[in-house]
Amino acid sequence: GPLSGRLLMDVRLGELPAWLSTCDFSPQGLLGGVQKAWSSYYDKYINVKRGGPAGISMLLAGYCLLSYGWNYQHISKISFLVSL
Amino acid sequence: VLYATRPLHTTQQCLAPVPPLPEKGGEVRYGLIPEELFQFLYPKTGVTGPYMLGTGLLLYLLSKEIYVINHETVAGACVIGVLIYGIKKYGADVAAFADKLSEEKIARALAVKNESIKALETAIEQEKKEQWRVDGRGYLFDAKRNNVAMMLETNYRERLLTVYNEVKKRLDYQVAMQNLKRQKEQDHMIQWVEKNVVQSITPQQQKDSIAKCILDLKALSKSAQAAV
Numbered sequence: 001g002p003l004s005g006r007l008l009m010d011v012r013l014g015e016l017p018a019w020l021s022t023c024d025f026s027p028q029g030l031l032g033g034v035q036k037a038w039s040s041y042y043d044k045y046i047n048v049k050r051g052g053p054a055g056i057s058m059l060l061a062g063y064c065l066l067s068y069g070w071n072y073q074h075i076s077k078i079s080f081l082v083s084l
Numbered sequence: 085v086l087y088a089t090r091p092l093h094t095t096q097q098c099l100a101p102v103p104p105l106p107e108k109g110g111e112v113r114y115g116l117i118p119e120e121l122f123q124f125l126y127p128k129t130g131v132t133g134p135y136m137l138g139t140g141l142l143l144y145l146l147s148k149e150i151y152v153i154n155h156e157t158v159a160g161a162c163v164i165g166v167l168i169y170g171i172k173k174y175g176a177d178v179a180a181f182a183d184k185l186s187e188e189k190i191a192r193a194l195a196v197k198n199e200s201i202k203a204l205e206t207a208i209e210q211e212k213k214e215q216w217r218v219d220g221r222g223y224l225f226d227a228k229r230n231n232v233a234m235m236l237e238t239n240y241r242e243r244l245l246t247v248y249n250e251v252k253k254r255l256d257y258q259v260a261m262q263n264l265k266r267q268k269e270q271d272h273m274i275q276w277v278e279k280n281v282v283q284s285i286t287p288q289q290q291k292d293s294i295a296k297c298i299l300d301l302k303a304l305s306k307s308a309q310a311a312v
Contacts, residue, residue, distance in 0.1 A: 044109060044110045045109045045110050045112070046109070047105060048105055048106050048107065048108060048109040049105050049106070049107050049108075049186070050107060050108055050179065050183070051108075051109045052109065052112070052115070052175075052179075053115050053171050053175070054109060054110070054112035054115055054116075054118075055109060057115045057116060058112070058116060058118075061116050064160075068151075072150075075152055075154065075156075076149070076152055080154075081152065081154060084154055084155050
């Protein structure tokens, strides 16, 4: 099919720059993309009849990783490590 | 045939009925890693591929000190241990409780739906009964017509009786008048005759009649004595 209509998983590695160029990077486009990603995740893991711990645990794990990444500078400082 | 002002349900997107929710969510291994990763890596690396990837990644992070071991590591490990223990022990109960809540909600909605369906069905039956009753209006009107005819007849006979009574009263009056007149005439005539007769009896006639009576009486007494 057309390059712009495909999802990321269906794009081959060589076509990645071309696919990126067709993406919509305006604020509305980004917001729409975020909304689509969240709604697809929500419908797949949380909005089901019998879900398990997977839905929120992945969100919490992602939050942990993100916060670790944001605080890495502070954590890796020698003054912080010595004070423990 | 349904008459509507605008076309209904012609487009693809239709809000009702809402498609049901999927039974289970996407498959996730160890609660964190979706199955898609394992399927993605299976053709190239087989079953152990993702595990090797995970181990290698972990060792790399630890050795390069991208992930530093500090007090938070211990705290995190404890928290994760407690979480896993809690989920393993009480997961089923919580799931059953949530299922029960959802079940109750669905049952309430279904009950409302069934109630309204039953109410509408009873309404339909009553409507049919009313329609059946309407068919009996012929009998009703016949009865009413009979009633009216009877009332007319009664009224007619009452008035007939009144007429009869009135006429009889008038005729009785005439008859009574005639009787009275005749009686009055009779009485008057008798009186008048008596008066005249009494007047015509002069004293001379009275004496003569008395003498004749005495003679008659004597003759009678003689004949009576002779008979005895």
